[in-house]
Amino acid sequence: MNNKKPSxxxxxxxxxxxxxxxxxxxxFFYILLINSTRSHAExxxxxxxxxSSHFMENFRAVAxxxxxxxLRGIVNSLIVSGCCAAICTYFSALTxxxxxxxxxxxxxxxxxxxxxxxxxxxxxxxxxxxxxxxxMGMYDTLWPLIIPSIASPAVFYFMYSYLQSSLPLALVEAAxxxxxxxxxxxxxxxxxxxxxxxxxxxxxxxxxSWNNYFVPALVLQSKDKMTxxxxxxxxxxxxxxxxDMGKIYMMITVAIVPxxxxxxxxxxxxxxxxxxxxxxE
Numbered sequence: 001m002n003n004k005k006p007s008x009x010x011x012x013x014x015x016x017x018x019x020x021x022x023x024x025x026x027x028f029f030y031i032l033l034i035n036s037t038r039s040h041a042e043x044x045x046x047x048x049x050x051x052s053s054h055f056m057e058n059f060r061a062v063a064x065x066x067x068x069x070x071l072r073g074i075v076n077s078l079i080v081s082g083c084c085a086a087i088c089t090y091f092s093a094l095t096x097x098x099x100x101x102x103x104x105x106x107x108x109x110x111x112x113x114x115x116x117x118x119x120x121x122x123x124x125x126x127x128x129x130x131x132x133x134x135x136m137g138m139y140d141t142l143w144p145l146i147i148p149s150i151a152s153p154a155v156f157y158f159m160y161s162y163l164q165s166s167l168p169l170a171l172v173e174a175a176x177x178x179x180x181x182x183x184x185x186x187x188x189x190x191x192x193x194x195x196x197x198x199x200x201x202x203x204x205x206x207x208x209s210w211n212n213y214f215v216p217a218l219v220l221q222s223k224d225k226m227t228x229x230x231x232x233x234x235x236x237x238x239x240x241x242x243x244d245m246g247k248i249y250m251m252i253t254v255a256i257v258p259x260x261x262x263x264x265x266x267x268x269x270x271x272x273x274x275x276x277x278x279x280x281e
Contacts, residue, residue: 032256035249043245058250070251072224073231078258080142080227081209084149085202089159091150093198096159097190101172111160118153122214130218140221149209155201162197163190199266206262210255228255 035043037055042048062070099111133144167190175185191198213229220226226234232255235248
């Protein structure tokens with residue numbers, strides 16, 4: 001009986017802590033939804049926890065704004081973020097598998113070089129990157145936002161660490177003995193085992209690309225090619241007479257919907273993948 005009391009106390013503390021943290025995380029989403037239902041005049045009056053009746057008015061104001069291609073911006077962000085998530089996770093997993101499963105002289109040097117790139121800020125190479133894509137004719141296109149995602153040192157390191165704990169080399173050797181090609185082994189054996197890691201990094205990469213402002217602001221100029229963060233910034237930078245906080249909150253609300261959908265879709269693979277693909281030596 002004495003052992004149950006501390007256990008119950010720890011359980012209560014854990015549940016209370018989780019409730020508080022959940023409230024802190026969801027409170028800001030709730031306020032965002034509430035503000036998207038309020039008009040600019042109501043927002044200027046201050047905080048309110050109750051919804052108003054201007055949701056559809058704000059939505060129509062954003063959707064029908066000829067100078068603000070909301071739908072096109074969402075499509076651009078979906079294309080860029082989706083391609084980045086797919087390319088980044090696949091090639092990072094492929095690179096991690098190559099360094100993990102093969103033995104060659106420059107293996108440690110290659111791993112060190114990739115880790116050195118990890119600590120290099122994007123802003124350091126911004127001007128050189130801009131000159132390069134201008135010479136290649138890719139300025140004001142979506143390609144500079146997608147192609148660099150092939151090389152992602154942070155995702156590579158995560159994949160490499162996951163392979164070290166989840167993929168026995170004996171399984172790879174057995175596949176080679178059975179006559180399986182290297183790409184066939186990777187695509188049919190290694191990738192299913194890495195499904196939880198791929199799902200996690202796909203979410204992070206998608207959200208990071210969706211929220212990316214620096215690189216799109218550097219390379220995009222045409223409004224029909226702008227992504228969601230750039231369009232929101234243009235709304236925020238409107239002159240005072242045309243400034244409408246209701247439109248901004250509505251655009252932010254619309255912008256987070258694809259992120260929530262992607263998370264809900266991939267979270268199933270994270271939970272299910274923990275119990276799948278378990279291989280014991």
